[in-house]
Amino acid sequence: MSIDIIRTGAELELAARVVELVRRAAGPSAEAEVMVQHDAEALTRFANSMIHQNVADAVTTVRLRLHLDGRTASGATTVVDADGLRGLVERTLAAVRLSPPDATWPGLTPPTPLHRSAGYHGSGERSGLDFGFDEATARATPAERASRVRDFVRAAEGLETAGYCRTTYSSAAFANSAGQSVEGRTAEAAMDGIARVNGADGVARLASGRLGDLDGSVLGARAAAKARAAESPVELPPGRYEVVLEPEAVADLLDNFSVFGFNGKAYGQKQSFAEIDADQFDPSVTLVDEPLGSRDEPAPGLPFDDEGTPRESLVLVREGVTKAVTHDRRSAAEVGAVSTGHASPASRTWGPYPTHVRLEAAPAATEPALPPADYSGPTAESARPLVARMRRGLLITDFWYTRVLDQKTLVITGLTRNGVWLVEDGEVTAAVSNMRFTQSYPQALGPGMVMGIGSESVLLPDRWSGTRYAAPALHLASWNLTGNASG
Structure with missing residues (x-):
């Protein structure tokens, strides 16, 4: 079960066909936009240190939005033959x-036209800069995924994975x-x-535009070392507490910043903390949405949004x-701005938000410091110098089950997960049980609150919102832990 790749240009032919069907059925005054998307996903899942599921799914979806006589409606179908497309147009009309x-x-x-860095021009003409697409990854086989699972399990050296x-x-x-x-x-x-x-868990995650970048041995060894240390x-x-957040935890900050803070609809409704041209973060903080990827990190999204x-x-x-x-x-029209290319089916209800946010890494101190265990990889390298500078605080791997308590100030409550350690005078001294926190995310990264940023950003898999983030480790002056294992 390898990923299904349909013929190049087929989606554009479908989209043009639907536009023509609308024109014939509703006349030249109808305004129509059509998005045709073919999504294929293949998943190799393991539990109890063995593969128990290998699945693949592919579907082509046609979405139509129609504006006629001052009214708007949308429809969608996965039936892409002539009858299916004609039915979509009739229902939407x-x-x-x-x-x-x-x-x-x-x-x-x-x-x-599309921006050149996307690898495409308008009207489907390729620019020759299609560095963001890896054919081998698109055509990856179950055996290729299984080999990485095997390496992960072996590297854990007998731990349950x-x-x-x-x-x-x-x-x-x-x-x-x-x-x-x-x-x-x-x-x-x-x-x-x-x-x-x-009962102690360790985690390792990584995403890339290239399957070849994923080393199951490195990830498995990291997860096992963290579990033993916990x-x-x-x-x-x-x-x-003063804290060093590893990239997995920082990704949760970026996720909530994106969905609830940099969301244009929330901003227009004054439900966002964002104030344009205001000093809201520490001067060390630069956040960039990078939907097109780069030569150094070719893991882009599509080069256009649902409105083209x-x-x-x-x-x-x-x-x-x-x-x-x-x-x-x-949302742009409502506040007198222009679209930034963030329309999606969800944006019409939940608002448009960034989906490829990178917290820019920064040079870190080079003093050696031990992580909670001797493991290699970008997470360890990014966090070590930050831990070395911490007098007394916590090293936190991951956050989960985070929920918004107040959207305007972005006060979040949630739990730590997959490893917390006490750090004293730059050294890890003890594993710590998981804790609950209640914290304003903008306040935690406010002026004077960021004590250091790791030297390397790690691309992590998408989260509940369908977003993907590149995050370094982060050293913060204060994090509000409000409960522990016993209450």
Whole structure:
């Protein structure tokens, strides 16, 4: 079961066909936009240190949004033959006639070429810079994924392991009745696994645009070393602690910043902490949304959004100053801005948010320091110098089950996971049981609160919101731990 790749250009033909069907059925006054996306995912999952599931799924979805006589309606289908497309147009036309007036319709994206760094021009012409797509990853076999699982399990040296290795492929095309016509494709690989011993868990995660970048042996050894180091934890009282957050935990910060903070709809409704051109973060903090990837890290998303707007790099925070939030065409029109290329099916309800955020890494001190166990890899290298500078605090691997208590100030509550350690005078002295925290994320990264940033960002698998983040380790002056294992 390898990932299914359909013929290049097929999605663009489908999109153009639906636009023509709308024109014939509704006349030239109808405004139509069509997104055709083929998604294929293959997953090799393991538990109890053995593979128990290998699955693959592929589906092509056609989404139509139609504006006619001042009203708007949307429809979708996965039936892409002639009858399926004709039925989609007929249903959407019937729905638009029953829809309420849409006074905030922002109009269609005009013909606009894709940015060269995306590897494509408009109208489907390739620019020759398609460095963001790895054919081998798109066509990865179950045996290739299984070999990485095998290496992970062997590297754990007898510890119980569980997790997955996944490869995905997406190709998409967009066309509208205003003449915009673009296409693109992307592939990604990810591995996420835990090792467990005597109730203690260790985790290792990594994502890349190339399956070849994932080394199961390195990830398995890291997870096992962290699990062994987390045995026999002590309990600490609640309170404010200096912390070093490893990249897995930092990804949760970036996720919540993106969905609830840099969301253009939340910003327009004044439900976001974001204030453009305000010094809201420590000067060491720069956040960039990078949907197109780069030569050094070719793991891009599609080069355009669901409205056909080309995507490009967007600086959200530069040296502590909030510079931008993300918009689709509707949220942009409501605040007098322009779309940043962040429309999605979800953006029409939940608002547009960044999905490829990178916290820029920074040079770190070079003093040697021991992590909780002697393991190699980007997480350890990124965190070691930060730990070495900590007088007394906590090294935290991961956060989970985080929930928003107050969206405007982005106060979050959640739990630590997969390893917490007490650090004293730059050395790890004890494993610590998991704790609950209640913390304003913007406040934690506010001016004067960031004591250091790791020297390398780690690309991590997508989270619950469908987002993917590149995160370094982070040294913060204060984190509010509000409970421990006993209450």
